[in-house]
Amino acid sequence: MIDPLILLAFLPASLALNITPGADMMFCFAQGLRRRPRAAWAASAGVAAGGLTHALIAGLGLAALIAAHPGILTAIRWFGVGYLLWLAVKSLRATRPDIPDTAPAHAFREGLLVNLTNPKVILFVLAFVPQFVDPTRPLLPQFLIFGAALGLGGFVINGTVGHLAGGAGRHMAASVRFSRWLGRISAGIFGLLALRLALLEVK
Template identity: 40%
Template sequence: MELSIVLAFAVACVVISVVPGPDMMFIMANGIARGRRTGVVAAAGMSTGMLGHTVAAALGLGALLQAAPVALEAVRIAGAVFLVYMAITTLRSAKDVARTAPARFGERSLRRTFAMATLVNLSNPKVVFFYLAFFPQFVTEGGWPVPVQFLVMGGVLIVVGFSVDATVGLVSGTLSKLLLSRPAIQRWLNRVSAAIFGGLAVRLVADR
C-alpha cells in the first residue's frame, strides 16, 4: 500500500469526519448535557466502535451482514433502543440540574457513556455499508494483503475521527460549563440533548 494512497485516504477521512453526522450529534449532546470530559469520553467510545467495524471489515463480516438483512434490522433496532434510553435518562436529568453538574458526574457514569457510545456506533448498520463502499476504493492489488490494508485504513480513520470528535466534545462541553451557573439554561440544554438523542433514534429507524 503506497504512502500516496494512505495520504489520499487520510484527506478523505478529514473531509468525512468534519461533516456533521449522527456520531457527531451524539457526542455534542453528551458534551452539552454532561461537560467536556463526557464529550471526549463519548468520542472515545465512538472510536472504539469504529475499531470494531474495522476488525469486522478486515475479517469480511461486513459482507456477511449485508447478505443477511434480518441481522441488519436487528442491529438497527438495537441502536434505536440505546438512543431512546439516552433520551429518557437525559430528559429526567433536566428535572434535577444538580445531578448533571460535572463535579458529581463520576467515573461510573463516564464508563456508561463510553459503553453507550461504543454500542451506538456498533449498532449503526450504515457504518457497515460505509466500510463496504468506501474502503475498497483505496485497496491496491499486490503488496499488502487486503485485510491488512483494511486495518491500516481503519486505523487512519479512527485517528482522524477521534481528533475531530474529541474537539467537538471539548467545545460543546465548554459551552455547557459556561452556562452551568444558570440552572434554567442548563435544564434547556439537557432537553435539547434529549431531543437530539430521540431524533437520532427516529432517524436510525426511518432512514433506509
C-alpha cells in the same frame, strides 16, 4: 504493507468524511453539552473504537455476510433506535448539574454502542475502505490501518465539537434550571438521532 501514496490519498478523503456532520458528531455534541468536555472526548473515543471494530469486522469478511442479510442489519438498526431512546429518557431524568466521576466511562461505552449499532457505518466501511485496499497484500492489516486513520480523524473532530459544546454548557450547568434545559436539549438530540436511524433505508 500499504503504499504511502495510497495512504496519502486516503487521508484527505477520510478527513472530508469526518468533518461532514452526522450522527457521531451530534452524539459527541450532546455528550459535551450535557456532561462537559471530558465526557465528549470519551464519547469520541468510543465512536472511534467502534469505527475500528467495524474495520476489523470488514477485514475479516464478516461485514459482507451481515450486509447480505437485511434481517441482521434491521435488528442492529432497531437495537440502536432503542438505545438512543433510552439515552434520551435518561437525559430527561437527569436534573442535577453535577455529573458523576464515572461519566467519561459511560460516555465511552455509549459512543461505542451508538457507533456499532449504526448499520450505515457497516455499509460505509464496505463501500469506502475497499477502494484503497490492495488485494495482492494481506487484507486485514490494511483494513485496520485505514480504520485507525479514519477513527483518529473522527476522534479529533468529534471530540473538538463536543469540547466546544461542553465549554458553553459548563457555565449554564451551574444552574439547576439550565441543567434541566441542557438535559432536554440532549434528549431532543438523542431522540432525533433515533428517529433518523428508524427512518434510515439500508440498501
